[in-house]
Amino acid sequence: MDAKAVIAKRVAEFLNDGDVVNLGIGLPTMVANYIPKDVDITFQSENGFLGLGPAPEAGKEDWELVNAGGMPSSILPGGMFFDSATSFGIIRGGHVDATVLGAMQVDHHGNLANWKIPGKMVPGMGGAMDLVVGANTVIVAMVHTQKGKPKILNNCTLPLTAKEQVNLIVTEMAVIRVTKEGLVLEELGPEATVEDVKAATEAELIISPNLKKFGLDN
Amino acid sequence: MDAKAVIAKRVAEFLNDGDVVNLGIGLPTMVANYIPKDVDITFQSENGFLGLGPAPEAGKEDWELVNAGGMPSSILPGGMFFDSATSFGIIRGGHVDATVLGAMQVDHHGNLANWKIPGKMVPGMGGAMDLVVGANTVIVAMVHTQKGKPKILNNCTLPLTAKEQVNLIVTEMAVIRVTKEGLVLEELGPEATVEDVKAATEAELIISPNLKKFGLDN
């Protein structure tokens, strides 16, 4: 099973025709590959444009048109460029329907940690804190565990990126929704059982009465 | 004597090469006619552009390019258009060197009143409050008295447009500078004596030891 492909495809299915979406660097970027042809998604690149398109072919890179990872990119018809204040005005103003990003930790309050490991690594938050607070739906897309250790916790132990902002967690094992009652396990990945997910998750899970399966095939 | 021409010409002489200037509606607009050819002034129009040029000829009006009075205008080479938030960002941010505007009353503290006569007329402040606070130099250009009554007072009695922001008062009778010590009479108009100015001014005047004359001829 290609865990990342499974995650990216399931996240893509959560997006609706007409949505404006910001994809984080890494795994979240792959979500763009799984958007159905008849679904029109506008991708926002927080460094300054709407209408982010696929990376150009080798040899056709344009270094004046890069994505938020600083890599050559492209803009699709119907897009536009803007400065960073406008870009984050769009983000904070609720004009981005969904943001998809990775996490080091996420907890049952919907808290997210992904910008700092004290004493070890401090890359900075970049645009993540604004995106998580501003986007209407925050989807964490990540591999379920880190070297076998749970990343979905009772309480994040790393410095937070944002408090109580995560709505959905999508891993290769599960789709988990953050609700006021706690984390609800709504779907199981292609190779996972409820017991597998429970074992790989520190936080308590409420099992949805309508538990479904997801995967690359359906 | 053409009082308004005398005022406009003297105000024009206060402007420096390279300055960005906002001219209010009415008399202040005439200042543009007296800028020497070798002095490069960029006029700002607070409704949304830099590089305000002269009014077009009759029959060539463009109603998509109006000045802050809503009348057809023109833009000069080197100008640019922007929205109202940017326009007032430029104004408040100190990027306008001088604003020239009329007054109903101005007082010895440098207070200005020009937007409201309670119970009589409430046109609104438009952009005046921002301009007076934001511009580096605030020049009041007005006829010295209103139906024979002083407009330069000890204390404004009308609702203020801004507190302690006026730097210079230019009338057909006098150039008066607002200082911490009070109002300093620096120059006399072509037909005025010190006694004339004192009689037409409620506020006390400090007579500059270097009192000069101004007018259309010099």
Place this chain on the structure above:
Amino acid sequence: MINKIISINEAADKVKDGMTIMVGGFLANGTPEDLIDALVVKNVKNLTLICNDTGFPDRGVGKMVVAKQFKKMIASHVGTNPETANQMNSGETEVCLVPQGSLAEKVRCGGTGLGGFYTPTGIGTEVEEGKEKKVIDGKEYILELPLRADVALLRAKIVDKKGNMIFTKSCKNFNPLMAMAADVVIVQADKIVEVGEIDPEDVMSSGIFVDYIVGGDK
């Protein structure tokens, strides 16, 4: 792709009695006249208006003022429409005057997810009454809060079918700001073009903000 083009009457039906509307334009320059006309015909009542000014009795949003459709008007200038003062003096309507720069920034604030901002404009005037003041770095400021509306009515020169907008010359003013600050955004286009006909470098405000497009026949 979602179809955003509707008829002028369908657009007028989006505005209901008691709603708050934002209307783009500066002294009717850049105001969607056809939408205003349709709302006058529909005779929707008890609206709250947010607009730079109240236009003229026969131009811009002033036509709705004459038709007595507003219970409250928030504007920076009302002097060009005597009907506004009449209704204000008779107590039929409430007029809230806001400095133009603060008005623009309040709309930007509402559209970009900020909670408020500190401005020096209005210090020492009636504008500061009832507002929190704060000294920052030795200077006094007023706290101004965001403005949002139920519906924004905009005017653009060229609009593509996604709603990407080009404004022309001095017609930008409040239009791009209001595009971000309302729950429902309707733009009256002089011309409607296909997506891709506008170069991304030329788009002035994004179609992601736009719900409905009318017009296109000018």
Place this chain on the structure above:
Amino acid sequence: MINKIISINEAADKVKDGMTIMVGGFLANGTPEDLIDALVVKNVKNLTLICNDTGFPDRGVGKMVVAKQFKKMIASHVGTNPETANQMNSGETEVCLVPQGSLAEKVRCGGTGLGGFYTPTGIGTEVEEGKEKKVIDGKEYILELPLRADVALLRAKIVDKKGNMIFTKSCKNFNPLMAMAADVVIVQADKIVEVGEIDPEDVMSSGIFVDYIVGGDK
């Protein structure tokens, strides 16, 4: 018209030991590389940097990081330049991480004369430490204050002799914001053209903000 074109060495001499500089660009995209190179050669020290990120060791402002020219860096992201973390860990330099949207807005605030703004970004995280918080309309916000610099170093594609700028594609980012927020503004142009060669509709940031222009040979 005032001549704004100077040599790259004259430009570098505007930056003195101990100054605060703003540098445009996002991961070196839209950064004035020639100005950075000249400052590395000049070896000016103890600077404070305000920039979206600290670039790469061999690209963008990162070259000045490697040359140990900063006593303090204010940025949203430092993960692409390991040298930043080295100096931070050794205590040679202070790194102040700011969410990207707040950083952009703080620079805008500094350039537009506002005293500060309330943002929801960072609530419940380390970012709120030491900052005033306020509940507005039931939602929690952090007060963020303006940023200004002694010198701003910008990069634009086309600049006319008055300093009017065209940025290209994703190279806008912080450039137009920083143009308004520094005492001295220097722009590195790929190409310098005569005033009037750029249509006022195409200008993205005004020459009134620009003190000096370098380059033009790309």
